[in-house]
Amino acid sequence: MGTMIHIQKKAPLVIHLHMPKTGGTTLKKIIKKNYPRSNVFDVYLDHQQLETRLQEIAEKDVKCLQGHMPFGVHHVFKQPSTYITLLRDPVDRIISEYYFIRSIPWHNSHLKVSKMSLEEYQESPMNQNLQTHYILGGKFGSPLSEEDFEQAKKNLETHFSVVGITDMFDESLFLLMKQFQWANTLYTKANVTKKRPAKHEISQETIEKIKENNRTDIKLYEFAKQRLTDRISSLDFLTKKHLKIFKKKINEYKQLH
Numbered sequence: 001m002g003t004m005i006h007i008q009k010k011a012p013l014v015i016h017l018h019m020p021k022t023g024g025t026t027l028k029k030i031i032k033k034n035y036p037r038s039n040v041f042d043v044y045l046d047h048q049q050l051e052t053r054l055q056e057i058a059e060k061d062v063k064c065l066q067g068h069m070p071f072g073v074h075h076v077f078k079q080p081s082t083y084i085t086l087l088r089d090p091v092d093r094i095i096s097e098y099y100f101i102r103s104i105p106w107h108n109s110h111l112k113v114s115k116m117s118l119e120e121y122q123e124s125p126m127n128q129n130l131q132t133h134y135i136l137g138g139k140f141g142s143p144l145s146e147e148d149f150e151q152a153k154k155n156l157e158t159h160f161s162v163v164g165i166t167d168m169f170d171e172s173l174f175l176l177m178k179q180f181q182w183a184n185t186l187y188t189k190a191n192v193t194k195k196r197p198a199k200h201e202i203s204q205e206t207i208e209k210i211k212e213n214n215r216t217d218i219k220l221y222e223f224a225k226q227r228l229t230d231r232i233s234s235l236d237f238l239t240k241k242h243l244k245i246f247k248k249k250i251n252e253y254k255q256l257h
Contacts, residue, residue, distance in 0.1 A: 013081040014161075014180065015074060016066040019131055021097040022088040023166045025191035028066050030173065033184040035063050043067035051076070071137035071155050083159050084176060087131055087224045088166035090217035091210050092199060094122050099196035118202065122210045129216045144216045152220055156227075163224045170247045171232050177246075178239075185246075186253040 016031060018024035032040055041057045043050065044067050054076040057065065065073070074081040088096075098121045101113040113121060121127060125141040133140045135152040156163050161179050164172025177185050199207070211218065235243065 010079065011063070011180075013062060013074070013077055013079050014064045015069070015081055015083045016064065017071060017083050017085040017134060018066055018068055019085050019087060019134055020068060021093050021100060021193070022086040022131075023164075023169055023189070024086055026169070026187055026189050027086060027164075027173075027176075029190055030182070030185055030187050031064055031066060034180070034182040039063035041065050043069055068134075070134050070140075071159070074159070082161045084162045084164070085135070085160065086164040086166055086169070086172065087221050090129075090131065090214040090221055091207060092166075093131070094127065094210055094214070095199065095202060096193045096196060097127075098122070100191075100193040103193065103195060119206050119209060122206070122213060128213045132216045132220050135220065149216050149219060152216075153223055156220075156224060163228065165221075165225050165228050168225070168228060168232075170250055171243065172228065173250075174243050174246050175228075175231065186250060188254055188257045 041062055043053055045053055058076050098118050101107050101109050129144055132152045135155050136148055162175045
């Protein structure tokens with residue numbers, strides 16, 4: 001009888017779709033501790049330059065790609081790929097984004113946003129349902145239909161290994177660690193928006209307007225959060241115990257740093 005040869009399957013390219021103001025910078029730093037530096041590529045470019053840069057990266061030995069990139073960039077790469085991302089409560093995300101841009105003088109929208117109120121900022125179509133637009137892979141600034149929402153859901157279910165939730169960061173990280181065998185997962189939060197009011201300090205009228213203008217994002221966020229909650233609930237007893245230990249370790253690490 002011939003000897004059986006086991007061919008090890010190559011790990012898929014991990015595409016971290018870094019959703020703005022969802023904890024993605026913290027995740028990005030964790031990722032960089034788990035892959036060789038030469039195999040991780042950050043891409044933060046506007047649409048015109050994005051395609052060219054991706055074509056260049058596709059020629060290299062790439063294990064992980066990170067950036068504010070819409071879904072669909074995997075088409076540039078020949079190797080199998082999988083996406084990961086974090087989603088956040090849309091109202092919290094917009095408030096955080098607005099105050100973050102105002103607090104960063106080097107941000108390319110700083111001057112423009114500094115002259116706007118939060119209410120004006122959230123009225124811009126480019127700032128509405130941003131998370132769905134990223135997951136959908138386009139139509140930024142355009143109204144979204146029920147079909148668009150269903151397509152975004154389908155993209156999450158079909159192409160994303162882990163869809164984390166900002167308010168469940170440690171649970172999300174635990175699943176990512178298990179999925180990709182990451183060894184270094186201790187962290188402290190990065191890129192936190194300072195000097196921003198809490199949600200309860202924003203006028204109820206503004207909150208309602210943000211909700212109204214981001215109904216699709218709210219639906220997508222709730223869908224993803226339910227999926228994550230169900231996934232955590234379905235873990236076996238021993239894995240749940242490991243999750244508890246994992247969260248305790250992270251908490252102790254954060255208190256020390």
